[in-house]
Amino acid sequence: MTLVYLVDDDASVRAGVGRLLRLAGYRVEAFGSAAEFLHRYRDGAGCLIADIRMPGIDGFDLQDRLRAAGRGLPIVFITGHGDIPMAVRAIQGGAVDFLTKPFDQETLLAAVERAVAMPRDLYS
Numbered sequence: 001m002t003l004v005y006l007v008d009d010d011a012s013v014r015a016g017v018g019r020l021l022r023l024a025g026y027r028v029e030a031f032g033s034a035a036e037f038l039h040r041y042r043d044g045a046g047c048l049i050a051d052i053r054m055p056g057i058d059g060f061d062l063q064d065r066l067r068a069a070g071r072g073l074p075i076v077f078i079t080g081h082g083d084i085p086m087a088v089r090a091i092q093g094g095a096v097d098f099l100t101k102p103f104d105q106e107t108l109l110a111a112v113e114r115a116v117a118m119p120r121d122l123y124s
Contacts (some may be wrong), residue, residue, distance in 0.1 A: 002116050003046035005073070006030040007037045007062065009054045013078075013101070017049065017108070024109055034062040043071055047096070047115035049108075052079035052086060063093050074115035078103065 004026045008014050014030040021028045031037040034050070034057035048066075052059040059077055066072055077090045080101040087098040096118065097111035 001025065001027045003027045003029065003044065004112060004116075005037060005041065005046060005048045006050075007032075007034055007048065007054070007059075008051040008078070009033060010051070013051070017078075020105055020108065021112065024112075026112070033057070034059070037062070038065065041071070045116075046073065047112060047118075048073040048075045049112070050075055050077055052077055052090075053081055060089065060093070063090070063095065067094065074118045076108070076111045076115050078108075 004021050006014055006017055006021070006028055008017070009032055011032070014032070018028045018030050031040070034054055038057070050059045050062055057065070059079070063075055072094070075095045077095050077098045078101060079086070082098060082100040090098045096115040099108060099111060
């Protein structure tokens with residue numbers, strides 16, 4: 001069962017997205033902050049779904065820290081406040097996708113499928 005890490009400061013988003021992913025057959029580990037994720041993450045396969053705007057370490061900082069540490073994961077960004085420059089930054093930083101909330105369930109699942117299918121060596 002493929003592991004999806006979910007980082008979002010909104011508990012209702014974590015609950016809803018987590019439920020959707022579990023129903024689609026994924027194992028989910030959810031975190032309320034990027035700091036909590038970084039503290040507990042120990043490398044491994046799977047993918048990361050992360051909100052952009054979070055208190056403390058935001059999604060872009062999380063992406064940068066993972067890349068700088070050589071601990072890359074394919075990332076699908078989700079945000080309620082996205083714009084074109086943010087999407088460009090995310091994709092140029094290596095994100096698989098950039099979705100604005102509210103997003104369609106099928107769109108999110110397709111993005112996760114693309115992320116977990118990415119060759120691991122692209123992100124390590």
